[in-house]
Amino acid sequence: MEVGVGSLEPVRLARLLVHQPPRGQGYRVNVDAFHLAQFAAAPAMGRPAPRTVAFDLGAGSGAVGLALLALDAVQRVVFVELDPEAAAHAAQNIVEHGWRERAEVIAGDVSRICPEHAGAAHLVVCNPPYVEVGRGRVPAEGRRARARMGSLDAFVHAARTIAGRRARVCFVYPAREMATLFATLRAVGLEPKRLRAVHAKPDEPARIVLVESQPAKAGGLTIEPPLVECF
Template identity: 35%
Template sequence: METTVDAVLYGALTLRQPLRGPRVALDSILLAAWARPPRRGRVLELGSAHGGVTLLVALRNRGLAHLEGLEIQEPLYRLALENGRANGLDVLFRLGDLRDHRRLYGPQSFDLVVANPPYDDLARGRLSADGASAGARQETTCRLADVVEAARYLLRDGGRLSLVFRADRLAELLEGLRTSRLEPKRLRAVHHSPDREASIVLVEAVRSGSLGLRMERPLFVVDGEGRTPPDLASAYEVGEGPCL
């Protein structure tokens, strides 16, 4: 696998990542800034790839009792191990299939699950020729429903699921969450600019939570004058805890 070494968050994190395959991008940065880990809880990222999001969460939330990433593709898993060591962050990475969650973990064993599910339904487009890219972007190794089912099993009652997903599949996502009794509690749409439709959404759901969804104000990549808004800029700053 051909890789590059890249500085993230203005050099606060250095990652070796595939040249062609899953790489830290805007959705990764936003997901790490959106997730709200408890201070003494257990956190798991489903589909952690080369460890980018897991390590970003660790960087923002130093002192967590336990933070773990689960990845099915061995080359990406090995990159994650390397990235964890290189950045001196105490994170456990595990090789495994999230669809085997009942064999890998006990029920209700995490306080927060983080996920960036594959955006594309296989029926909606051509399959990527690159295996790592296909696994990250298309439902070749898991479906959205598999991620939701795993999160439901793994989260304790009151535990949170934080994820980023395509805006045009939001109805499908919300239906799947509610069917699995993961109640959507916060939602924030991300737009490139005020005159553009949302491209992705950030969602937080609570296992066995009560009814009530809070719509956060939209997040713009650039404002009406082409400048970076302060709330987006804060996602790229090295601070403690979530900022979105």
């Protein structure tokens, strides 16, 4: 159930409450964020939170990073978000969950912020814009347009900058653009090592892919069983 709170509208997911803009007034959280969080958290599940610093790039209201904290998969999350209103929502969400000691919000462009934290991440998660600038229909609402349209290259370069030697870098991206994602990752020295496709229904093509990459040599890709959202 969703209940409006002031000018924000929260989404409840078991232990997680995410404040976000009302409909039509900014980019809203969708299920892809939580698919990404669970995919990124999987290697740490069932163990106490490791001393892991995660960076959530293009964090929006913070859904991916918040889910990582709720799953106790990381010790600390740094949220990087360009839009100041979305960054403010993320900060509120952190406070309301009592995670001020485990989280930080940095408002700014990932291309500017990440060089200041080079090599600091053990885990990077990113739900980037799915549409490159100049392709597709531009949403009428400005904040939604900025969240939905942007450069994949900029986010991949930023991820590579902050990734430590053994860091895991996890992206969610449209399945039809998987080749583009792989090529962009490899261009900066990030090799895909783990893949899971997400299907809306069993008899439909994959909708999105979840990809974990690492600074590593080519090869060794593990393809996990597909995730089907609706049977």
